[in-house]
Amino acid sequence: MAIDTTIYVRAPSGASAYLDGLQMLTGAGLILFMWSHMILVASVNLGPGAMNTIARFFEDTYMVQVGGPMIGLTFLLHFVLAARKVPFRVEQQSTIWKHSRMLRHTDTWLWLVQASTAMVILIMGSIHMWTVLTDLPITAAKSAARIQGGFWLVFYLILLPMVELHVGIGFYRIAVKWGLIGRKRRKGFKRFENILTVIFILIGLITIVRFMTLST
Amino acid sequence: MGRQLKFHIFRYNPEDTNSVPRTDDFYLEETESMTLFIALTRIREEQDPSLQFDFCCRAGICGSCAMVINGRPGLACKTLTRDLPAEITLMPLPVFKLIGDLSVDTGTWFRSMNEKVGSWIHNDEAFDPDAQEERMDNALAEEIYELERCVECGCCVAACGTANMREDFVGAVALNRIARFMLDPRDRRGEKEYFEVIGTDEGVFGCMGLLACEDVCPKELPLQDQLGILRRKMGWSALKRLFRVK
Amino acid sequence: MDTELADLLCIGAGLAGERVAIEAASCGFKAICLSIVPPRRSHSSAAQGGMQASLGNCAMGAGDNQDIHFQDTVKGSDWGCDQEVARLFVETAPRAVREMAFWGIPWNRVVPGKSAFFKGGKEYEKVEPKENKGLITARDFGGTAKWRTCYTSDGTGHTLLYTMDNKVVELGVAVHDRMEAISLIHDGETCTGVVARCLKTGRLKAYLARATLIATGGYGKIYKESTNAVINDGGGAIIALDTGVVPFGNPEAIQFHPTGIVPTNILVTEGCRGDGGTLLDVNEKRFMPDYEPEKAELASRDVVSRWMIHHIREGCGVKSPYGDHLWLDIRHLGERHIKTKLREVEEICNNFLGIDPVTQLIPVRPAQHYSMGGVKTNKDGAAYGLKGLFSAGEASCWDMHGFNRLGGNSLAETVVAGKIVGEKIAEFLKGYDVQFKTASVKDVADRVQERLERRISGKDGGESAFEVRNAMQDELMERVSIFRNGKDLEKAVENLQGIYERSKRVGLRSNGIGASPELALALKIQGMLRLAICVAYAALKRTESRGCHAREDYEARNDRDWLNRTLATWKEGEDLPTLNYEPASGVLEIPPGDRGYGVSKIITRDGETTGA
Numbered sequence A: 001m002a003i004d005t006t007i008y009v010r011a012p013s014g015a016s017a018y019l020d021g022l023q024m025l026t027g028a029g030l031i032l033f034m035w036s037h038m039i040l041v042a043s044v045n046l047g048p049g050a051m052n053t054i055a056r057f058f059e060d061t062y063m064v065q066v067g068g069p070m071i072g073l074t075f076l077l078h079f080v081l082a083a084r085k086v087p088f089r090v091e092q093q094s095t096i097w098k099h100s101r102m103l104r105h106t107d108t109w110l111w112l113v114q115a116s117t118a119m120v121i122l123i124m125g126s127i128h129m130w131t132v133l134t135d136l137p138i139t140a141a142k143s144a145a146r147i148q149g150g151f152w153l154v155f156y157l158i159l160l161p162m163v164e165l166h167v168g169i170g171f172y173r174i175a176v177k178w179g180l181i182g183r184k185r186r187k188g189f190k191r192f193e194n195i196l197t198v199i200f201i202l203i204g205l206i207t208i209v210r211f212m213t214l215s216t
Numbered sequence B: 001m002g003r004q005l006k007f008h009i010f011r012y013n014p015e016d017t018n019s020v021p022r023t024d025d026f027y028l029e030e031t032e033s034m035t036l037f038i039a040l041t042r043i044r045e046e047q048d049p050s051l052q053f054d055f056c057c058r059a060g061i062c063g064s065c066a067m068v069i070n071g072r073p074g075l076a077c078k079t080l081t082r083d084l085p086a087e088i089t090l091m092p093l094p095v096f097k098l099i100g101d102l103s104v105d106t107g108t109w110f111r112s113m114n115e116k117v118g119s120w121i122h123n124d125e126a127f128d129p130d131a132q133e134e135r136m137d138n139a140l141a142e143e144i145y146e147l148e149r150c151v152e153c154g155c156c157v158a159a160c161g162t163a164n165m166r167e168d169f170v171g172a173v174a175l176n177r178i179a180r181f182m183l184d185p186r187d188r189r190g191e192k193e194y195f196e197v198i199g200t201d202e203g204v205f206g207c208m209g210l211l212a213c214e215d216v217c218p219k220e221l222p223l224q225d226q227l228g229i230l231r232r233k234m235g236w237s238a239l240k241r242l243f244r245v246k
Numbered sequence C: 001m002d003t004e005l006a007d008l009l010c011i012g013a014g015l016a017g018e019r020v021a022i023e024a025a026s027c028g029f030k031a032i033c034l035s036i037v038p039p040r041r042s043h044s045s046a047a048q049g050g051m052q053a054s055l056g057n058c059a060m061g062a063g064d065n066q067d068i069h070f071q072d073t074v075k076g077s078d079w080g081c082d083q084e085v086a087r088l089f090v091e092t093a094p095r096a097v098r099e100m101a102f103w104g105i106p107w108n109r110v111v112p113g114k115s116a117f118f119k120g121g122k123e124y125e126k127v128e129p130k131e132n133k134g135l136i137t138a139r140d141f142g143g144t145a146k147w148r149t150c151y152t153s154d155g156t157g158h159t160l161l162y163t164m165d166n167k168v169v170e171l172g173v174a175v176h177d178r179m180e181a182i183s184l185i186h187d188g189e190t191c192t193g194v195v196a197r198c199l200k201t202g203r204l205k206a207y208l209a210r211a212t213l214i215a216t217g218g219y220g221k222i223y224k225e226s227t228n229a230v231i232n233d234g235g236g237a238i239i240a241l242d243t244g245v246v247p248f249g250n251p252e253a254i255q256f257h258p259t260g261i262v263p264t265n266i267l268v269t270e271g272c273r274g275d276g277g278t279l280l281d282v283n284e285k286r287f288m289p290d291y292e293p294e295k296a297e298l299a300s301r302d303v304v305s306r307w308m309i310h311h312i313r314e315g316c317g318v319k320s321p322y323g324d325h326l327w328l329d330i331r332h333l334g335e336r337h338i339k340t341k342l343r344e345v346e347e348i349c350n351n352f353l354g355i356d357p358v359t360q361l362i363p364v365r366p367a368q369h370y371s372m373g374g375v376k377t378n379k380d381g382a383a384y385g386l387k388g389l390f391s392a393g394e395a396s397c398w399d400m401h402g403f404n405r406l407g408g409n410s411l412a413e414t415v416v417a418g419k420i421v422g423e424k425i426a427e428f429l430k431g432y433d434v435q436f437k438t439a440s441v442k443d444v445a446d447r448v449q450e451r452l453e454r455r456i457s458g459k460d461g462g463e464s465a466f467e468v469r470n471a472m473q474d475e476l477m478e479r480v481s482i483f484r485n486g487k488d489l490e491k492a493v494e495n496l497q498g499i500y501e502r503s504k505r506v507g508l509r510s511n512g513i514g515a516s517p518e519l520a521l522a523l524k525i526q527g528m529l530r531l532a533i534c535v536a537y538a539a540l541k542r543t544e545s546r547g548c549h550a551r552e553d554y555e556a557r558n559d560r561d562w563l564n565r566t567l568a569t570w571k572e573g574e575d576l577p578t579l580n581y582e583p584a585s586g587v588l589e590i591p592p593g594d595r596g597y598g599v600s601k602i603i604t605r606d607g608e609t610t611g612a
């Protein structure tokens, strides 16, 4: 129509777009970090020496001292951004819960998994980072001692699958949300992603076992 | 000879003060090529004339008969009972206002959705009755048609966890509609106008990529792809705005 | 009772109703549309094939013009149409198509170069001209001399209706969906609105309007097997008949479609045959060329339907639990063609039959499809009998279809008539004032309320509305279908009158609170029976064969006695309609002649008998 009858003009704001973009970027950044992290820690499987050397390298270059808190910040930022989507009201929680049970739809379930693992990661991840970063330097021996103490064993056995699930699902989600994976390739990509998650959990488990058997 | 089918059907008539939400059971013998349209019509005519549900075209074209069939939103008229187990649970679509039993008010929802996204060709020029039509590439026409096939059944909205949790989310159907007009050169809206409509958390950035919409759409619209395209386009549009020298 | 005021009240929000509303709204009038279902669910959305307009852009439509379209329409109608109206129609159709393009229809366009097409099972080649690239193209349809049917893949009605409703939303025209008109408000001279029942709450509501339009579509659901939607049960026809003064034109003119799938009667588009699909019998032998050597499967649909029934009666049908049927074969069109151009057909076969038309045959048989008859109007769309009442679309008898409408001409009619009638209504409204009499509103409302309460209380008896309706549907299907004869028709009228008596004793089994589907039917079942009797009785009286009205006992078309139009009215208290007749057409631009297909026995106006 020729006549504009709107009485107010909403200033076009890009806020939602920026926040969504940032959520994706922090998520992607954390994924990259977690993959590297898992591989670095898994280097203990090649022998404690390998892990120590790598850890030394990162510390000598101050990447741990600077990078560590950076990761911590990214972690927090990602949490703040993603929390916008998490249903905190009981009413919403019950809606989405009933909805998912009714629908029996994998991708909807996966989101629930993502949202609930997130809460665990938030708490356990923070504790873990605090512990490691306040007890530098990182050495295979110290790690092994921690894990052989028992408490950290249980701790990691819980955190590991949580993180890997969250990361895996997040990876898949970024790809479909931003259209990097189209409808034709979705199924194949999901399979690929599942396999990846399983592999990472396996590597993690092997690593834990290695720490258990490492004589300190 | 046919199977004995058992239907669990949600019942509630909000207009009747004596009515309480409940589930009623009905039994029916299955016949060949039986669709839920045939089954429900028979139940109403032979067992309970008060049963409310909606059918119109009974040919999967009009979108009237969407309901939750064994947990999944779908068109009842194009669901063959032979594709279902012998126990069939029917519920009304969530998100939409209940009229009674399996019948919900999609009309009001969709009208306001269409108003919200400005679902029409925006063009200030006047139609010239004597001029030849504006030319268009046939491939483009078919591309537009591909997105215009939506029948506004509401399945994608009902299946979307986001739409269930957040009333203000416009849903995949609205985003797909915008994608349709973006393709159309006759619509003179620019990126900025589209951004104002869907570049928000009620629009494309509210979508969490649950993809139930894609998986239930009875017309198999390419919702996943369109949502992806829109998110990228709107993301770009916001970036450009960020770096534009004022 | 809630009351709402408007300049124009459109009963019906299909293509016709909305097009009229748009015209009035554009002229600054307040228009409201009522609809049983949300507007986009109206049955216009089911039309797959396309709409006719003589653009002549595509190679096979080259040289087409309004005169040829006019000839096709008049011949198709078997000279039963009003030629003045048909002329008006063909002149406006091209503009209407272009206007719809301007509003957003993604019409299929001309793609230059060579391409193959099928006709009657054989492959031919055509070359689309370069200079027409990107103009609106057309496909072939039964009964036309040129390719003239504009389309959007297999969803023409869908895209038309969505685009139309988009325009309605843009203009802010109110559509009250789930609002069913129950009775017209009138004083015997002027119509001033309706009393309607809300199908969400069950409450009554009055709409007062200076002009009222009936655009309620077809009424095929008085028949058992019909391609129409379940809501097409004649609501508009009924309230018009109820007035006792508004005549119903040509109720006996009912068209059957050759290819409804068995058992659900869902239509597979004529485009199937247009693109080269063939009909096979029990021996998988093609039989149409034996009856119609030239046009074969592409002859007009009444001719094809009739030969199909004939062939089945000869014992050549395929036996099935749902009765005998024939096969439609589109396998040779190829997977690509079927999956793109005929995708909806493929979907229908997969979803409703569980077969794949690329490799399998489709079970089909004729089903009721279109009602040419309707509320009789003049060429401006104004109904006979009541001032302020108009009608358009399938619900009306404008009358450009006569005794057989051509495929693709009815979608075109809705937008063309919608435009023309809309303009005329706007003109009418400009100089028109009317007093809304509260007494007559109250009177109508009270009567509806009383009828409603009687049905709920079961005061008149306990007949089931569903059973009564089923009895009526069976009766029409059995004795008033494609082949008709005096004996059966007489029996039908008698039986229908018996069922009519039962309809007066309908009482509810449910409590009738809220939308109550049972109450909705109980309120109109009596009207449906009146309509059914009009069809049967008018068919009985018309002792000739014309278009789709095929009498076995009067095989010839009789221009001497029957070149006219039936006008049926139902006076209150009577148990049969009053039938009057008017000349089919004021002007005879094309004098009655041979249709060029079908049985062509004709008694001319001079009384001579020609043809077989």
Ligand SMILES: Cc1cc2nc3c(=O)[nH]c(=O)nc-3n(C[C@H](O)[C@H](O)[C@H](O)COP(=O)(O)OP(=O)(O)OC[C@H]3O[C@@H](n4cnc5c(N)ncnc54)[C@H](O)[C@@H]3O)c2cc1C
Pocket (backbone or CB within 6 Å): C011, C012, C013, C014, C015, C016, C017, C034, C035, C036, C037, C039, C042, C043, C044, C045, C046, C047, C048, C049, C050, C051, C052, C157, C179, C180, C181, C182, C215, C216, C217, C218, C227, C228, C229, C231, C234, C235, C236, C267, C369, C370, C392, C393, C394, C395, C407, C408, C409, C410, C411, C412, C414
């Ligand atoms: C399966 C099928 C395929 C077809 N294919 C073609 C084709 O390819 N080409 C072609 O030209 N034609 C085709 N037709 C015919 C054509 O689609 C219709 O004639 C045309 O769409 C009718 O439009 P309409 O606006 O008159 O009515 P409809 O679109 O039927 O609309 C009727 C409106 O009236 C409302 N209504 C009805 N009763 C009441 C009441 N009592 N109170 C309030 N509202 C009421 C309804 O809710 C609806 O909104 C086809 C028809 C069918 C059934």
Ligand code: HEM
Pocket (backbone or CB within 6 Å): A020, A023, A024, A026, A027, A028, A030, A031, A034, A075, A078, A079, A082, A083, A085, A086, A111, A114, A115, A118, A119, A121, A122, A125, A163, A166, A167, A169, A170, A171, A173, A174, A177, B208
């Ligand atoms: C190592 C830590 C983490 C990694 C690698 C990670 C990774 C990701 C990724 C890649 C996504 C997808 C992003 C998107 O869809 O845009 C995601 C989403 C999400 N993350 Fe994390 N995340 C981590 C920690 C957390 C924490 C601590 C929370 C705490 C609340 C959290 C909550 C969420 C939520 C709720 C989503 C879903 C958001 C949506 O669907 O839009 N994540 N995460």
Ligand code: HEM
Pocket (backbone or CB within 6 Å): A037, A038, A041, A042, A064, A067, A068, A069, A071, A072, A075, A121, A124, A125, A126, A128, A129, A132, A133, A138, A142, A143, A144, A146, A147, A152, A156, A159, A160, A163, A203, A204, A205, A207, A208
């Ligand atoms: C910069 C920050 C981080 C550093 C320096 C770091 C370092 C380490 C180290 C040294 C170990 C070996 C075990 C131990 O010493 O206790 C370890 C294990 C682990 N870390 Fe981290 N980590 C960091 C961040 C994170 C984050 C953010 C997460 C997830 C939320 C995480 C999850 C884990 C898990 C699950 C293990 C067990 C590994 C396995 O089983 O292979 N870490 N980390």
Ligand code: SF4
Pocket (backbone or CB within 6 Å): B149, B150, B151, B152, B153, B154, B155, B156, B157, B172, B173, B176, B216, B217, B218, B219, B220, B221
């Ligand atoms: S997009 Fe699909 S599911 Fe959603 S309303 Fe349209 S047809 Fe229905």
Ligand code: F3S
Pocket (backbone or CB within 6 Å): B159, B160, B161, B162, B163, B171, B172, B206, B207, B208, B209, B210, B211, B212, B213, B214, B227
């Ligand atoms: S289900 Fe909902 S969250 Fe997005 S991908 Fe579909 S709209």
Ligand code: FES
Pocket (backbone or CB within 6 Å): B054, B055, B056, B057, B058, B059, B060, B061, B062, B063, B064, B065, B066, B075, B076, B077, B078
């Ligand atoms: S009744 Fe029209 S889609 Fe099911």
